[in-house]
Amino acid sequence: MSVVQPIATSAALPCSVYFTDTVQRSGVGGIRGKIVVVHPERKAQRALHRMVGAAGVPVEVASELETAAIDADTIVIVDASLAQSRKPVARAWIAVPGEGLSAAEAPVVASLLAAGCDHVIAHPMPILAEELLATVQKLLRRDVFGLEKYLTWSADVRSYTLDDTRDRDAAVAELAREVVLFGLPDRVSSMVSVIADELLANAIYSAPVDDAGVRHRASMPRDQGRALSGRDVVTLRWATDARYVALEIRDRWGSIDPVACATRLAAAQSTQGGMGLPLAYACCNQLVIGHAPGALTEVVALLDVRFKPTELGRSASFHVFSGDAP
C-alpha cells in the first residue's frame, strides 16, 4: 500500500509537491511520469489533485504556469482559462473546466479545439473525475485503445465486423435495435445511429490511403458494394453500463489527422469540409480519437445516459491519443 506524503502543502507557496515514490517504483506496468495541476484557486487545486491522486504517480500543484515544473514527461492538468497560454513541451495538456462545478462554456471549448488542444474536458463533476482519471491513466500506461476504459467491468461489449461497405446500414440498424432493447430511450438510439453511421462512413471511405497518401476511396459512390478485408476491415463495438453508452469504430489505416479534426470541430457550423465528424461530435458527450499512425484509428464516442443534456456541458469533450496498435 502506498501513501501520498505531502512534502510541502502550504497554500501560500506557489507550488505544492506531493510524492508517491513507492507507487512509482512498483506501480502497475512500471508507470512513470508525473502530473502537474495548474490552477489559480486553491480549492480547485485540491479537488483536481484528489481526482488524479489515484493514478499512482507524483502530483504537483501550482497556481500559475510560470511556477510549475513541467518537462517532457509531465501530464499537465490546467484550468481551461489558462490552457491557451504559451505552453512548454509536456507529455500531454488536459484542459478542465475550472473547479468542476459547472461545465466549460461552448466558446471556450471551441477556442481550445481551434488551437489544436489534444484534451479538452467540457463537463463538470462527477463526469469530470471519471473522464480525467481515465485520460490520465491511458497516458501514463501508454495503453490508449479500447472502449472498456470508460465503462465498468460488468458491461457486455457487442462487436460487429463489416464484410462489405453495404453492411453499414445493417450494422447501424442492429445497433439502434439493441440500444432500445437494453432499455435506453429512443433519443439515445437516434443519437447512436447518427454517430455510428458517420464514424463507419469515415472508416470505410475516408481512412484508406494509397501509396501517395491520397484518400482514394473518399469519392467512391456510396451505393456500390466493396468487400472489406485485410486493412479495409472495419469494426464497430458498443456497450453500456447505465452510465455511458460507448461506441468504438476502428479502421486499420491509422491515417487520421487529429489536429485537422480538432480545428474542423471548432468550425462545426461551416458546411465547408466534411460534416460527418462535427455531426458525430454534436451528438455525443465525449469524442476520443486514438491513433497508431499507419496502423490503426479508433474513435470512441460516449453518451452520458445518467443526466439530462442540460446538466452536462453544451459542448462535448475531446481527446486525442497516440500509441502503439494493440
Added chain:
Amino acid sequence: MKTVMSVDGNRITISGRIDDYTHLQVLASKVGSGEVVIDTGEVTFVNSVGMREWIRLIRALRESGRAVRLERVADVLMTQMNLIAELRGAVTISSFHAQYVCPTCGAEAAPLVDATLPPVPCSECGAAMELADFPERYLTIFKG
C-alpha cells in the same frame, strides 16, 4: 426504411431516411410556384450526406425565388439544421418535433411544438413535461 418523397402542388412531403441514397434536389424543379411547404414529420434518420442534400434543396428553392416554410420538422432534422449557420433565417418553421422528458415519471417523447417550446402534458402520468435539451439546439435557426 428508405426515403419516400412526394410533391403535391407547392407541398413536398419527405419521410424515412435522408442519407447517401437520397436525392432531394430534383424536388425543386417539380414543386409548384409560390411559397413551398415541406413536411418532414416522418423522417427517421438524417446523416451528413443527407444533410448536404437537404441544404442543396433549400438553396435551390431560395435561388428560384421561392419562400420555404417547414412544417412538422422531425427532431433529428431540427437539431442538425440548428448546427448549420447557413440555414439561419433561410426558412420559416411553423412546427417541429422536440425531445421532452417528464420530471415526474421519466417518460420521454417528441411532441409537435412551436418556437415557444410550451410545456406538454405527459401521456403516462399527466405531469408537465420539460424540454430535454438546451433550447438553442432547437431555436438557433430562428435567429436570422
